[in-house]
Amino acid sequence: MIQGTIGIDPSGGDVDVEISSGYALAGSYQMMVLPDGLKNPMEGDFLFAGDDRFELGPAADLVGQTVRAQGLIANPDGTGRFAITVRIYQGGEEVGSLISEGSMNRHALAFLIYVDLGEEAA
Amino acid sequence: MKLFTLGLCATICGFIALPVTAQEEERSDSLASRFRLEFAVPQSPAFNLLGTEPSNILRPGDINELAVAVSNLTGDGLAIPRSFAAEFAPALLIGGRNLTIDRYQARAALYRTRISLATRRSDDASPASSVGWGIRTALIDRGDLRGSEVAGQLLDSLDLRRLEAVRDSIRTAAGILRDAVHPIARAADRLANIIVNDSMGVRDGVIDTLVASLPEADDRARLRSFLENLESPGFDALVRKRIREHEERNWNAGILEVAYAGRAEAADSTGTGLAVQEHAFWATGGLRAGSWGQLLIGTQVGAVRDSLSGDFEAKAALGSRLYMGGNRTKAFVEVEGEFQDSQRPVFLLNSGAEVRPPFGGWVTFSLGVERNRLTRDSDLRTDFAYGLPVGLFGGS
Numbered sequence: 001m002i003q004g005t006i007g008i009d010p011s012g013g014d015v016d017v018e019i020s021s022g023y024a025l026a027g028s029y030q031m032m033v034l035p036d037g038l039k040n041p042m043e044g045d046f047l048f049a050g051d052d053r054f055e056l057g058p059a060a061d062l063v064g065q066t067v068r069a070q071g072l073i074a075n076p077d078g079t080g081r082f083a084i085t086v087r088i089y090q091g092g093e094e095v096g097s098l099i100s101e102g103s104m105n106r107h108a109l110a111f112l113i114y115v116d117l118g119e120e121a122a
Numbered sequence: 123m124k125l126f127t128l129g130l131c132a133t134i135c136g137f138i139a140l141p142v143t144a145q146e147e148e149r150s151d152s153l154a155s156r157f158r159l160e161f162a163v164p165q166s167p168a169f170n171l172l173g174t175e176p177s178n179i180l181r182p183g184d185i186n187e188l189a190v191a192v193s194n195l196t197g198d199g200l201a202i203p204r205s206f207a208a209e210f211a212p213a214l215l216i217g218g219r220n221l222t223i224d225r226y227q228a229r230a231a232l233y234r235t236r237i238s239l240a241t242r243r244s245d246d247a248s249p250a251s252s253v254g255w256g257i258r259t260a261l262i263d264r265g266d267l268r269g270s271e272v273a274g275q276l277l278d279s280l281d282l283r284r285l286e287a288v289r290d291s292i293r294t295a296a297g298i299l300r301d302a303v304h305p306i307a308r309a310a311d312r313l314a315n316i317i318v319n320d321s322m323g324v325r326d327g328v329i330d331t332l333v334a335s336l337p338e339a340d341d342r343a344r345l346r347s348f349l350e351n352l353e354s355p356g357f358d359a360l361v362r363k364r365i366r367e368h369e370e371r372n373w374n375a376g377i378l379e380v381a382y383a384g385r386a387e388a389a390d391s392t393g394t395g396l397a398v399q400e401h402a403f404w405a406t407g408g409l410r411a412g413s414w415g416q417l418l419i420g421t422q423v424g425a426v427r428d429s430l431s432g433d434f435e436a437k438a439a440l441g442s443r444l445y446m447g448g449n450r451t452k453a454f455v456e457v458e459g460e461f462q463d464s465q466r467p468v469f470l471l472n473s474g475a476e477v478r479p480p481f482g483g484w485v486t487f488s489l490g491v492e493r494n495r496l497t498r499d500s501d502l503r504t505d506f507a508y509g510l511p512v513g514l515f516g517g518s
Contacts, residue, residue, distance in 0.1 A: 074276035076272070
């Protein structure tokens with residue numbers, strides 16, 4: 001489990017979140033904003049849509065909330081390297097990212113990433 | 123299996139009909155070992171040209187590891203190391219972290235490209251050093267596990283609802299779904315992931331955290347019992363099964379591989395008189411023959427410097443191998459010819475079988491006839507080898 005804080009400017013532009021799977025690994029993911037977006041998960045596959053980006057909304061509403069990304073990836077080769085990245089954008093510019101990466105010695109791996117959205121003045 | 127037996131019998135019968143004038147006689151090892159499958163693209167072209175099989179191959183996982191290795195290598199100046207071997211996929215090293223499947227498929231040949239580097243000192247008494255470099259790629263690989271169809275099949279195994287079911291079970295049992303951002307909710311998430319990933323060492327610590335969150339002793343005991351007996355969803359086994367099914371169906375998929383390697387030699391480790399001694403190019407194509415076979419056709423062309431005249435002499439090998447059977451057990455028949463300037467051609471007719479044992483790797487045994495038109499001799503030759511499995515990216 002990876003967790004960390006990324007600062008956003010409450011008076012800045014709207015916030016987006018993007019998730020991607022590195023090393024061309026296939027998988028599925030689900031993201032949600034806690035606690036407000038608990039019932040509206042963002043879902044997708046890491047298959048021809050690896051850079052899925054979702055609009056989260058105005059920054060002022062998001063400070064203090066948490067983006068939770070979970071999912072499963074398949075490892076089809078012998079090296080087992082994986083990298084799942086969650087990027088936060090504000091006003092179209094990347095303001096930070098968290099990455100869960102390493103090597104897995106199995107064929108499937110569940111990942112979990114928590115991104116706490118903190119307050120950071122521009 | 124019938125085809126396997128038929129193929130093996132036909133091949134053995136073919137050999138009986140051939141005139142064998144000498145058996146088990148002294149044969150040049152260099153000829154025999156170098157000759158076999160000269161046309162096949164080697165896994166590591168640089169090692170192949172140096173005639174070495176290094177036991178310690180550097181396979182950097184990212185660009186930083188490669189930089190550190192190169193830094194260590196040049197730490198004592200620019201001397202040629204006594205023994206060095208490295209293999210890596212440069213495009214994966216540079217862009218692997220952010221490489222999505224669509225990007226991979228758009229430039230698959232680039233991402234399948236591997237570079238091999240090696241050095242070798244001939245022996246302790248001589249300071250002469252050899253340097254080898256090579257590059258290989260698969261321009262076409264219809265068996266690539268990152269193909270859209272296969273990736274889609276892998277996705278079928280990764281049903282997120284099963285992960286959610288585990289998480290829900292834990293949360294329900296713990297009665298902690300009061301506040302999703304509460305630290306205990308994160309502990310439940312973490313435990314669900316640990317159960318899915320089967321990391322038992324960490325699992326116990328997280329169970330303790332969850333159990334300790336309950337005020338009543340009876341509740342704590344019930345929760346501990348529940349969590350400790352929670353079954354893993356078994357994603358690993360499902361994905362492994364999909365990969366095996368893919369391998370069974372696609373062991374003979376179409377492929378086109380190409381490679382180049384070069385070899386240079388120097389009088390000493392400082393690189394005195396460093397000169398290129400050999401170039402080699404390989405190309406091998408594989409065609410699917412129904413569900414039971416694969417036809418490989420390959421060539422190697424190159425140039426080797428003559429030690430006396432100093433001039434390069436051209437050489438070429440052309441060959442074909444027909445596989446019959448299945449992914450785990452297959453028979454093969456191959457013909458191969460080797461041609462070199464100022465030498466008479468040498469031909470090989472060979473057959474054998476490859477078996478994949480349950481513990482991994484490959485066992486290969488073969489029986490063949492080698493025909494040297496210069497000496498007009500035919501040698502019976504046998505071969506038995508065990509090869510370790512090689513990953514798709516070989517260490518990327």
